[in-house]
Amino acid sequence: MEITMYMDIYKNARYNFFKWRYELELLHKISLAFAFACLTGVLAQFRFYFPWNPLVPITGQTFAVILAGILLGTWGGISLCMYAGIGAMGVPWFANFQGGMGAITGSTGGYILGFVIAAFFLGYVTDKYIRSRSFFSMLPLMLFATFVLIYVPGLVYLYFYLNALGVSVGILELLSLGMIPFIVGDIIKTVAAAAVAKGITPKRAYGGEVDIKKSKSWHIP
Numbered sequence: 001m002e003i004t005m006y007m008d009i010y011k012n013a014r015y016n017f018f019k020w021r022y023e024l025e026l027l028h029k030i031s032l033a034f035a036f037a038c039l040t041g042v043l044a045q046f047r048f049y050f051p052w053n054p055l056v057p058i059t060g061q062t063f064a065v066i067l068a069g070i071l072l073g074t075w076g077g078i079s080l081c082m083y084a085g086i087g088a089m090g091v092p093w094f095a096n097f098q099g100g101m102g103a104i105t106g107s108t109g110g111y112i113l114g115f116v117i118a119a120f121f122l123g124y125v126t127d128k129y130i131r132s133r134s135f136f137s138m139l140p141l142m143l144f145a146t147f148v149l150i151y152v153p154g155l156v157y158l159y160f161y162l163n164a165l166g167v168s169v170g171i172l173e174l175l176s177l178g179m180i181p182f183i184v185g186d187i188i189k190t191v192a193a194a195a196v197a198k199g200i201t202p203k204r205a206y207g208g209e210v211d212i213k214k215s216k217s218w219h220i221p
Helices: 002-016 026-044 059-070 074-088 107-130 135-164 169-177 180-200
Strands: 048-050 053-058
Touching: 026 053, 026 059, 026 074, 048 135, 053 180, 059 107, 059 135, 059 180, 074 107, 107 135, 135 169, 135 180
Parallel strands: none
Antiparallel strands: 048 053
16 A cells, blocks of 8 residues: 555656646746756767767767657757757857857757757657657657657768768768767667656646556547
8 A cells, every 4th residue: 555655646746747847937938948958068068089080979968859858848849949049159068169150060060950850859759649658668769869860860961061071981981970889878878868758757648647557549638
């Protein structure tokens, strides 16, 4: 009985913690989105360059992007729009304390676009589909967001960026520069983010009583 009671307390606390983002005033939502943009900028400074790859660093941004979508819903995408737009205006919060249009149009510009797409995608899915909030449902969605929605625009842009500099690269060389060295780290960050998402997201719809284990539908009623 005590275990059941504590589980009910935990579920209610999780629901009450999460529902705030539905109830906040617009100004507060904007402020929260800006706060996550700042967090993304901070994690961008935790960077590491491989000796053979000075173009694309390892950073903590991916973790921030995923959490923005999970915690803020579609406002997570707005948060990353703020990150990209304010950075383009000159705030030096991209990797290596870079800012301005030169940073946006640099070698990692495609990844920044991917951040926005991934955050919108994860936010939309988390808000709309209850069953996406379990660990084993969230993990493949996050992996898709990371390795398709972030890496594809990142690699495509990097290819054209290098060609504009007169550097011709094949597919394997492109992957070696812009993806392969980062796979293990991104998988670790994604698993960690999926665990966090499972622990904090409610398994019933806002204003409803639907439990994820009892619901046969992915859609919030």
